[in-house]
Amino acid sequence: MVKAKADGFSAGLLTPKETAAARALGAGDVEDLVRIPPRRYASPGPLRDLRHLSEGDDISVIATVERVRERAMKNRKGTLLDVRVCDDEGESIQLTFFLFKAHLVNWHMSRLREGTRVLVSGTVSRFRGENQIAHPDYLLLASDPSPEEARAVAAALEPAPVYPLRGAATQKLMRSLLSKALRHVDELRDVIPAAIRRERDLPTIAEAARMLHAPHDQTEVERALRYFRFEEAFVIQSIFARRRAQDVQDAAPQLGTYGDLSRALDGRLPFTLTSSQKDVGEQIAERIAAPHPTSLLLQGDVGSGKTVVALRAMVRAVDSGFQAVLLSPTEVLARQHYSTITSMLGDLARRGHLDAHESATRVRLLVGAQKASERRESLLDLMSGEAGIAVGTHALLTESVDFLKLGLVIIDEQHRFGVDHRRQLRSKGPGDLRPHMMVMTATPIPRSAALAFVGDLDLLTLEGRPREGADVSSFVVPLGDTAWRERMWERVLEEVHAGRQAFVVCPRIDPEDPAQAATPADPSGSEHPLHAVTPTLEMLRAKPGFDALRIEELHGRLPSDIKRERMEAFAAGDIDVLVATTVIEVGVDVPNASVMLVLDAERFGLAQLHQLRGRIGRGAHPGIAFFATQFSRQSAQHDGLVELASTTDGFALAELDLERRGGGDLVGDIQSGTSVAVRFLDVGRDARMILEAREDALVTEALSRGALTTSSLEAPSASEHDALDAAIARHSARGVDNLERS
Ligand code: ADP
Numbered sequence: 001m002v003k004a005k006a007d008g009f010s011a012g013l014l015t016p017k018e019t020a021a022a023r024a025l026g027a028g029d030v031e032d033l034v035r036i037p038p039r040r041y042a043s044p045g046p047l048r049d050l051r052h053l054s055e056g057d058d059i060s061v062i063a064t065v066e067r068v069r070e071r072a073m074k075n076r077k078g079t080l081l082d083v084r085v086c087d088d089e090g091e092s093i094q095l096t097f098f099l100f101k102a103h104l105v106n107w108h109m110s111r112l113r114e115g116t117r118v119l120v121s122g123t124v125s126r127f128r129g130e131n132q133i134a135h136p137d138y139l140l141l142a143s144d145p146s147p148e149e150a151r152a153v154a155a156a157l158e159p160a161p162v163y164p165l166r167g168a169a170t171q172k173l174m175r176s177l178l179s180k181a182l183r184h185v186d187e188l189r190d191v192i193p194a195a196i197r198r199e200r201d202l203p204t205i206a207e208a209a210r211m212l213h214a215p216h217d218q219t220e221v222e223r224a225l226r227y228f229r230f231e232e233a234f235v236i237q238s239i240f241a242r243r244r245a246q247d248v249q250d251a252a253p254q255l256g257t258y259g260d261l262s263r264a265l266d267g268r269l270p271f272t273l274t275s276s277q278k279d280v281g282e283q284i285a286e287r288i289a290a291p292h293p294t295s296l297l298l299q300g301d302v303g304s305g306k307t308v309v310a311l312r313a314m315v316r317a318v319d320s321g322f323q324a325v326l327l328s329p330t331e332v333l334a335r336q337h338y339s340t341i342t343s344m345l346g347d348l349a350r351r352g353h354l355d356a357h358e359s360a361t362r363v364r365l366l367v368g369a370q371k372a373s374e375r376r377e378s379l380l381d382l383m384s385g386e387a388g389i390a391v392g393t394h395a396l397l398t399e400s401v402d403f404l405k406l407g408l409v410i411i412d413e414q415h416r417f418g419v420d421h422r423r424q425l426r427s428k429g430p431g432d433l434r435p436h437m438m439v440m441t442a443t444p445i446p447r448s449a450a451l452a453f454v455g456d457l458d459l460l461t462l463e464g465r466p467r468e469g470a471d472v473s474s475f476v477v478p479l480g481d482t483a484w485r486e487r488m489w490e491r492v493l494e495e496v497h498a499g500r501q502a503f504v505v506c507p508r509i510d511p512e513d514p515a516q517a518a519t520p521a522d523p524s525g526s527e528h529p530l531h532a533v534t535p536t537l538e539m540l541r542a543k544p545g546f547d548a549l550r551i552e553e554l555h556g557r558l559p560s561d562i563k564r565e566r567m568e569a570f571a572a573g574d575i576d577v578l579v580a581t582t583v584i585e586v587g588v589d590v591p592n593a594s595v596m597l598v599l600d601a602e603r604f605g606l607a608q609l610h611q612l613r614g615r616i617g618r619g620a621h622p623g624i625a626f627f628a629t630q631f632s633r634q635s636a637q638h639d640g641l642v643e644l645a646s647t648t649d650g651f652a653l654a655e656l657d658l659e660r661r662g663g664g665d666l667v668g669d670i671q672s673g674t675s676v677a678v679r680f681l682d683v684g685r686d687a688r689m690i691l692e693a694r695e696d697a698l699v700t701e702a703l704s705r706g707a708l709t710t711s712s713l714e715a716p717s718a719s720e721h722d723a724l725d726a727a728i729a730r731h732s733a734r735g736v737d738n739l740e741r742s
């Protein structure tokens with residue numbers, strides 16, 4: 001559906017420079033152009049006289065030039081231009097320009113002659129006890145007021161959009177580009193059906209575009225923004241509504257059988273399922289028994305016990321005569337799932353062996369680094385149906401793996417559940433059947449974000465943690481404080497001496513390149529280099545007390561067999577301290593690990609730190625987490641970590657991340673993994689509007705399908721339907737672009 005954008009502008013409308021600027025912003029036609037959000041608006045202060053000014057006031061004033069003085073600056077190169085102006089009440093103020101080029105001095109002086117009337121706008125500042133305006137904007141006026149002048153003054157005081165600039169574009173070019181686009185707004189089609197615009201009190205696209213790019217006042221800006229936010233939400237929600245409607249038409253295998261395998265597995269679980277695990281299990285069972293593909297998002301905090309929930313669903317698929325696959329983001333995690341699952345199933349997974357259970361199936365592993373023979377066996381078993389369950393990495397998606405009868409796909413610990421990836425898996429079902437799909441995540445997605453970005457998935461939530469007692473206490477440690485820092489390392493040592501193990505997490509693998517560290521791309525602006533895995537490992541190996549310990553490193557750049565060996569050695573207790581990057585973030589289960597130390601903790605999102613912390617306190621021993629930061633106690637970074645230390649609720653932390661960072665990494669991740677591109681919406685701010693748009697989109701979809709006949713809304717007309725189709729195609733094409741770029 002990617003529409004060619006080469007011929008989007010009518011001939012002669014734009015200059016070549018304007019066309020280039022439009023393209024650089026991804027705009028291929030007038031529809032795209034009017035949807036470029038201004039970054040902000042430059043709003044001159046209100047018109048007033050010069051009495052009772054305070055420092056910091058943004059003002060505009062009509063005044064007459066009294067005197068112009070040019071003087072060289074004492075300590076610096078350049079010229080200071082002082083212009084004294086006086087208003088109708090006889091009050092005066094100094095305008096000041098610092099200029100470095102002689103031609104600019106001449107230019108201002110030629111315009112600001114004594115007796116000239118000007119409209120001046122700027123911010124009042126104090127200098128040597130006097131009010132002044134440095135570098136004001138000014139507009140020359142005729143010597144006497146006139147109706148044209150009143151109009152020109154009103155226009156000059158309107159909010160002026162300030163656009164994002166790409167390449168060689170200037171604000172002037174952008175404004176000319178948009179003013180040309182505005183001449184054609186009457187040709188634009190309304191994406192939001194008239195009935196909804198009436199109900200939600202929204203303008204037409206033509207009105208909204210004019211108010212966004214040429215507003216008369218701030219109220220119009222607000223009204224335009226409300227339109228474009230709603231439009232974006234409505235288009236996204238219409239995409240979801242259509243996908244859901246499509247799901248209802250597609251056929252899926254019915255995985256409703258609670259058979260021998262399920263019974264046997266439930267009979268041998270090493271623990272009693274929590275009521276939430278049972279509940280969620282029943283809800284999943286009900287959905288996958290349906291004859292249409294279900295799309296679920298199962299969220300549950302770290303340690304809430306999602307694996308067994310997934311396993312029970314997979315076993316149901318096998319009992320129903322189909323296969324199931326569990327996908328993980330990393331090999332370490334895939335191997336761990338494989339070993340958890342095979343050991344939980346025991347002889348239920350030993351089909352073909354003498355000691356197998358009579359209804360046994362096989363579980364097969366598929367990961368990148370695997371012996372060719374092992375891999376071949378896995379592939380054969382999946383193709384023949386001998387293996388009912390496959391466990392692997394996401395890489396599995398892109399490879400040519402054929403299943404005999406794939407009925408259920410479960411994706412674990414993945415924020416970037418790209419819609420395209422999901423679609424690709426959907427196509428792996430037998431014949432016309434589309435497998436059911438469940439995505440599991442420990443990163444709680446705030447409801448508004450879920451609706452905005454993954455609104456085509458049904459949300460299930462696993463509450464609580466099965467094992468109480470294994471609590472984690474968290475502490476924030478200021479790295480600048482030597483006593484604290486040493487005490488923290490001592491605690492690590494104490495845990496190891498008591499027979500436990502430790503994680504030390506660093507934000508990067510190698511020390512910072514000093515040339516790079518100074519670039520503004522480093523938002524922390526911190527003067528201290530960030531901790532890196534390799535030097536931290538060396539530091540610890542040399543540290544008194546630690547020099548006797550077994551310390552190793554783990555990060556994404558190690559070959560995968562080394563990674564596996566390290567992880568296995570750590571799980572077996574053969575490594576005391578693992579210095580690592582966030583590769584250990586997801587899912588890794590080592591019950592004997594009781595302490596975690598995160599260096600430069602402010603570099604991570606709160607929700608991510610909470611995930612990391614979930615790696616400890618998984619056994620019988622209480623966990624201790626240290627969040628070490630170079631930021632001082634007075635900083636926002638430090639405050640955020642304190643919140644984290646005092647909260648154990650991952651959902652609350654995700655909401656907090658959303659609040660603090662207006663979306664944060666989490667939403668960024670979710671968004672970049674979906675084909676949903678947003679320009680106007682902010683899931684934190686616009687939560688309510690997203691809900692309204694969702695409701696309208698569902699009703700509109702049902703009305704146009706004829707599935708709904710009574711509603712306060714009317715069915716969209718054929719042309720309204722077409723306009724929405726076009727908007728959806730346009731949005732999806734943009735999303736695909738984004739996905740490819742990310
Ligand atoms: P997560 O949701 O983070 O993936 P896991 O599935 O890895 O959590 O489960 C965490 C730990 O809790 C595992 O060691 C698992 O065996 C254990 N567990 C799961 N369910 C229960 C239960 N009902 N009772 C006791 N322990 C459980």
Ligand code: MG
Pocket residue numbers: 306307412413587
């Ligand atoms: Mg897990």
